[in-house]
Amino acid sequence: MSEQAIRKVCVIGAGTMGAGIAAQVANAGVPVLLLDIVPKDGSNRNAIAEGAVAKMLKTEPAPFMSKAAARLVETGNIEDHLEKVAECDWVIEAVIERLDIKQGLYAKLEAVKRPGTAVSSNTSTIPLANLVEGRSDAFRRDFLITHFFNPPRYMRLLEIVTGPATDAGVAAAVERFADVAMGKTVVHAKDTPGFIANRIGTYWIQLGLNAAFDMGLSVELADAVAGPPMGVPKTGIFGLVDLVGIDLMPHLQESLTATLPDDDQYHAIAQSHPLIDKMIAEGFTGRKGKGGFYRLARDTDGRRKEAIDLAAGEYRPAIKPLGPTGPAARGDLRALVETKGVIGDYAWAVLGDTLAYAAGLVPSAAADVVAIDDAMKLGYNWKAGPFEMIDRLGAKYLAGRLEAEGKPVPQMLRIAGERTFYRVENGQRRFLGLDGEYHDVVRPEGVLRLADIKLASKPLLKNASAALWDVGDGVVALEFTGKMNALDGDVMKLILQAIPLIQSQYKALVIYNDADSFSAGANLGLALFALNIAAWGEIEKLVAGGQMAYKGLKYAPFPVVGAPAGLAVGGGCEILLHCDAIQAHAELYTGLVECGVGLIPGWGGNGEMIERARNAKMMPKGPMPSVAKVFETVSTATVSKSAAEAKELLFLRPEDGITMNRDRLLHDAKQKALSMVEGYTPPEAPTFRLPGESGHVALNMAAEGFRKRGLATDYDMVVSDALARVLSGGEADLVDTVSEQDLLGLERETFMRLVREPRSIARVEHMLGTGKPLRN
Structure with missing residues (x-):
């Protein structure tokens, strides 16, 4: 087969x-x-x-x-x-x-x-x-x-x-x-009960529940400890049980106790809690029920978050506990489990036994440590797998504490001794096997990770916000490195430095990074600082620099392929619009969202979207239909919910590729770039026939309909009017042609006018503070 x-x-x-x-x-x-x-x-x-x-x-x-x-x-x-x-x-x-x-x-x-x-x-x-x-x-x-x-x-x-x-x-x-x-x-996985992820995950959850009840912790403090400080999603343990369903826990416990060997450590911790039994009986089964360990309650002031008191069994207003601080809060596991008091005690009770249990499952449940780590990272969204955590804690340290408490020390911990389970040799990541020797971590054919490349090489170019890497076969990868891969002047500077380097020594460029988010767009924090000190010249310099860098990529004498995954909005979307081709991960959430912060796309995205719309097969001919389509998408800050939807919204072309497996994205993008090298010629600069003032009026009438239906605020109308003016070509008449440079100038001038508006500044501040758009 x-x-x-x-x-x-x-x-x-x-x-x-x-x-x-x-x-x-x-x-x-x-x-x-x-x-x-x-x-x-x-x-x-x-x-x-x-x-x-x-x-x-x-x-x-x-x-x-x-x-x-x-x-x-x-x-x-x-x-x-x-x-x-x-x-x-x-x-x-x-x-x-x-x-x-x-x-x-x-x-x-x-x-x-x-x-x-x-x-x-x-x-x-x-x-x-x-x-x-x-x-x-x-x-x-x-x-x-x-x-x-x-x-x-x-x-x-x-x-x-x-x-x-x-x-x-x-x-x-x-x-x-x-x-x-x-x-x-x-x-x-081996044919053992619960396989890998659920067996460890269920054990970890049961430990966390038991310890919180035994120590009298609040659910908030338990989740603050056994959450982000351990590299676990912010739901922690109680929040996770709410998410998957509290009523699922007895079924998992019954299944595992019935099928696990008699000497398995799970039997010693498997227990029911009267409060949990009562919650299930009364329909408090988590998010799918009437509430769980947490719930949203309504009162005269609106909705508020409540948490259940484990001792009293009653709901009370949720609190923000004083959780781990300093290194213990930032992923230092040794500091976390050695924190004095209940925080360190709880952390050790959950982490120590969980890591020991996981270490005992090689080779009975999995052939090696890599399989166990991958299962927990992918199945439970842990940032590090159990053996990666042991490396941070210290295998000898973990074994010593277990021994001091009279607990069995798993064979893998004794094999490791003072060594780590992972190490890098000659640029190759290796893992410790049962034989006491290190073995290469082997990727499947067609899997290429930038993290692996970094182990064996240094960047061709690098600054505070971006880096350029040789990914082999004459292809270079541009990586954004700032928080949320936000874009700033350093990114634009590195792009302009990269173009002549690639032209002289390489074949093609792929824009890619390993992070969960491709790019959250322009660095709003930096922009807000400039706005607050009225550094308009610096802002305009950034806008002009972005336009120059993106057009530099578009007209570079080599293929440029965008390889986005996750969030790619604002300037992160605009850079993709300037690529010759895109190879996107299926989970791509992309869009031009600038109107949500009181601005318009300023790095050439407007013209690129018009170009895509007028080339779309299903688009009626003439200047107005394509402009209206772009206006509808951009003015509403629409973001795709997948790469497939991004094609429907015209952020991707019909011929752009979609990769289903995230680990294969860089390889696929690299192959696409190489396929374009022979005979490559840059695109010709477009000219636009835009609808002019009559189109501007028509677009505003459409926006007015949204306002009358309560879907747009008064300031939305101001922003959409500015966008409509750009998309319709400013003062151009219907018969005029507008060059790409003219459109960029109009885009830049309009952006600078909006950025001075107090209501736009308020929107930027609100987005930075809350992560949500301000409806002013």
Whole structure:
């Protein structure tokens, strides 16, 4: 079986997880058959699967990356349509976690599926050996476990478990499809209860709950300790349980206690808490229920956050606790667990035992430390995996404290001794194995990370806000390095320095970084400082410098490919608009959001958007339709919710590429850049035929309609009028042609006029202070 063999997928079970998996297959552009049982009333035999698709189209965050993806989902039921499994190359079972139901389904599948069609279970608790009990040898060869994490679109981890009979080709085809087409990072787990991430995660959560009850901590303080200071998302432990559902915890506990070996440390900490049992019984199951450890309550002053008192069992106003400070708050784990008092005690109670437990799972649950670290980083969004944390804490230190408390010291800690689990040798990251030797961390073919390149090289150019790296084969990568990868004069300076360097010694440029956000746009903090001291000349210099740098990239004598992932707004979007091509990660949230802070795009984005709109195949001819389309998108600060939607909004061209797996983005962008090198010529500067004053008036009339409906404020009208003036060409008549330079001048002049407005300054201040737009 080959990767190309997976042309259609079937998902059986249209619950939240099954439907989400089906949506992600559709997001990959692959047809998927979604089946569930026939509802009891039988009036619409496909109602459950159809209802799941309809619900997903209304869900936020959206399981589908576009409405077009939803059309790839075919719905049905297992009584009438199971024979359609014969059309599919991979069948994913995502039904209720009951062995008898799963085994009954497999018996039916065996009768209808083609030989060589993969069948996998999304189970998180049932061993593979139990699932295939009673099945034929042929079925066992095609069977494996593929454990997705919820929500399937956004959680990158996929744990794969194979059995002794699983055909290697079948497993490889599923893994390759899940990796390349669905965007998953595959971690190979052993056939043990809970596999890797949920086994460690459940243990960590149980430790955190127990210790907080035993020590009399508030939920706020517990989450402040076992949260960002440990490199854990700010939900901490109690917030995470609220998110996934408090009622899920007893089921996980029951499953693990029933299946884990008698000597597993989990049995010693598995316990119920009367308060939690009461909360579940009364419907306080977290965010999906009436509330959880936290809830939002309404009073005469509006909504307020409340937290439950673990001792009293009653809600009270949430507090901001005095949590870890200094190095302990900034990721120094040794300082955290050695903090005097309840903070250090709680940190050690949670962290010490969790790291020891994780260390004990090699090789029983995972072959090596890398698999465990990847599982926790991807499945629980930890910034560092357990063994990376041990390196920061010190393996010898951890072993010593465990020994002093009379607790067992895992074999991997003894193997490490005074060494670290990871080290870099000759620019190569290596990990410590069970044999006591270091081994290379090997990336899958087609995976290229800037972090790896940095281990073996130095930047070609570097300043406070950007760096230039040689990524091989004559391709250079431009990396933004400021907070949120914000853009400033240093970025523009480095771009202008890079162009002649690349022209003389290299073939192409890729604009990329490993961070979660490509760029949050211009450095608003720097801009606000300049505004407050009325340094208008410096601001105009920054605007002009940005225009010069971006046009320098556009007309450079070599291909420039943008490779964005995550947030790419404002100036971060504008730099992409100037690239010859874009290879985007599927999770791209891009847009020109300047109107939200009382400004307009100032680095050439207006003209580039007009150019894209007038070249769009579906756009009516003439100057007004393209300008109106751009005005609608930019004036409302619209941001795409995916790369697919970015194409619909014209931020990406139809021919721009989309990479599903984040780890493959740099490689794909590099290959795209290399494919453009031979015979490359820069684009010609466009001229624009714009609608002039009549268009300006028409755009303002459209904006006035928004204002009358309460969708736009009085100052929104001022900003949209300024945008309309630029997009319509200023004072130009309809028959006039406007050069790119003329449009840039008009854009710059309009930007400088708005930036002096007190209400724009107020919007910038509010955005910096709250992260939200001011509706003044």
